[in-house]
Amino acid sequence: MPAQPGLQRRGATQATGDAGEDDAEIGSAEGSGELNEAWSGSAALNRVGELPAVVDQFADEAEDAADGGISVALHFALPPSLRPGTPWFLFFVVGTLVIAATVFRRLGMHRQNSWASYGVLGALALGLLYGVVMLIVGLMRKTENGTELLLSAGVLWASNVIVFASWYWRLDGGGPNERERREAHTRGAFLFPQMAISPPASDVSLAEEEGWRPSFVDYLFLAFNTSTAFSPTDVPPLTSVAKLAMMLQSLVSLSILGLVVARAVNIFQ
Numbered sequence: 310m311p312a313q314p315g316l317q318r319r320g321a322t323q324a325t326g327d328a329g330e331d332d333a334e335i336g337s338a339e340g341s342g343e344l345n346e347a348w349s350g351s352a353a354l355n356r357v358g359e360l361p362a363v364v365d366q367f368a369d370e371a372e373d374a375a376d377g378g379i380s381v382a383l384h385f386a387l388p389p390s391l392r393p394g395t396p397w398f399l400f401f402v403v404g405t406l407v408i409a410a411t412v413f414r415r416l417g418m419h420r421q422n423s424w425a426s427y428g429v430l431g432a433l434a435l436g437l438l439y440g441v442v443m444l445i446v447g448l449m450r451k452t453e454n455g456t457e458l459l460l461s462a463g464v465l466w467a468s469n470v471i472v473f474a475s476w477y478w479r480l481d482g483g484g485p486n487e488r489e490r491r492e493a494h495t496r497g498a499f500l501f502p503q504m505a506i507s508p509p510a511s512d513v514s515l516a517e518e519e520g521w522r523p524s525f526v527d528y529l530f531l532a533f534n535t536s537t538a539f540s541p542t543d544v545p546p547l548t549s550v551a552k553l554a555m556m557l558q559s560l561v562s563l564s565i566l567g568l569v570v571a572r573a574v575n576i577f578q
Contacts, residue, residue, distance in 0.1 A: 393439045403433065469561050477551070493519075499547060501544055541555065
């Protein structure tokens with residue numbers, strides 16, 4: 310018996326509706342899959358983006374501990390007359406402040422971390438200046454022999470480089486905590502070449518192009534050049550604090566090399 314026209318139209322309509330529902334389900338599944346894939350990719354990118362901050366955190370903590378440890382070790386290489394207080398006084402002060410700075414940083418207390426780090430650098434700077442002054446006093450009183458003068462001068466010169474490199478690293482651009490939050494280092498207390506040089510066919514600096522930020526080695530190189538050349542080389546200071554710090558470092562280095570070493574050579578002759 311032939312089907313009635315009304316039934317044929319209803320059957321065709323129902324088939325068309327079922328096909329539409331199937332297409333909708335397939336599209337929904339594909340869309341869901343794309344969303345899941347996009348979500349997974351976004352989460353992965355977020356995790357990757359968090360890695361540099363974690364690495365920078367451990368790097369800053371390692372640099373704080375390394376700077377303090379090396380400076381204290383050099384401090385113990387000095388004769389007792391050039392060390393302030395008891396032999397373990399500076400070690401105890403610096404060690405306590407380094408631990409406090411590490412704890413504050415882990416807790417996200419950046420202001421307290423900065424003050425504790427400044428305390429470490431202040432203690433090391435006072436120990437350095439004390440050693441230089443006492444060495445000059447011993448030189449004037451002629452209480453040191455040539456070997457002790459040369460050894461003390463070498464230790465104090467190396468301490469001068471490390472201590473001021475740490476100061477530059479801490480002061481530039483608001484400190485390491487502030488520099489971590491920026492995509493690139495474009496302003497600060499020093500003008501690094503990456504901040505002034507632009508790549509070919511580019512309107513931005515090399516630092517902006519590559520997302521460059523100075524590491525501790527850059528400040529160590531700056532401090533080394535200041536102690537040897539007694540002046541800026543390829544990294545000029547821009548702020549008054551930076552200029553005063555470089556003047557003080559040059560003065561300390563000149564006192565060690567110009568006065569102490571010259572006296573030691575005369576003693577040997």
